[in-house]
Amino acid sequence: MNNTTNQVKSLYTIMSDFYHSELNKLHKGSTVLFSKHGKLKQVEVDDLALDMEALMKKAEVKKKYVKAFFSIIIEALQNIRIHGEGAEEKDLKPCYYIVAKTDNSYYLTTANFIKEQDIDKLSQKVNYVNNLSPEGLKEYYFNTLSEGSMSAKGGAGLGIITLATKSNKKLEYSITELENTDFCVFRVTTTVNLTEE
Secondary structure, three states, X not given: OOHHHHHHHHHHHHHHHHXXXXXXXXXOOOEEEEEEEEOOOHHHHHHHHHHHHHHHHHOOOOHHHHHHHXXXXXXHHHHHHHHOEXXXXXXXXXXXXXXXXXXXXXXXXXXXEEEHHHXXXXXXXXXXXXXXXXHHHHHHHHHXXXXXXXXXXXXXXXXXXXXXXXXXXXXXXXXXXXXXXXXXXXXXXXXXXXXXX
């Protein structure tokens, strides 16, 4: 087993520890609907979004909330597959997700590795979108889309903005630096409240 394989195995172990810690400190009154840690394949992203859509429709959740949460799942998990670190192949990137509900909301918590050098850039972006009004978010989204600059990984920088526009609550996030590695754990929770604020 080479050093790269050892490193990936170690990162899976670290992510597993974060996942179990997250489950242990869920908000009081939360019910976990789906969760997983480890690798994430495209078919799992699609299946999760469709399963949640069916579950919310069965619970007679308003269509606009179902549509918003469906988009959040697709966007958040695609972000991990495209932008996550820790493995070259999209299907092998260490991560976790937890889909949960309360009496009046559905939320998705995801975590993946980012490079230490990207902390400031990512923090600034999340803080920026969190401070925008709904109208400001839409304008920022379309401005970013029209600029059309693609990253080396194929994204146009819309992921965090899309999550913020689909959520009706500010994004909750944390970045945890790790010892003896250049990676950090980026965790974000995106919520759809079922009551208008």
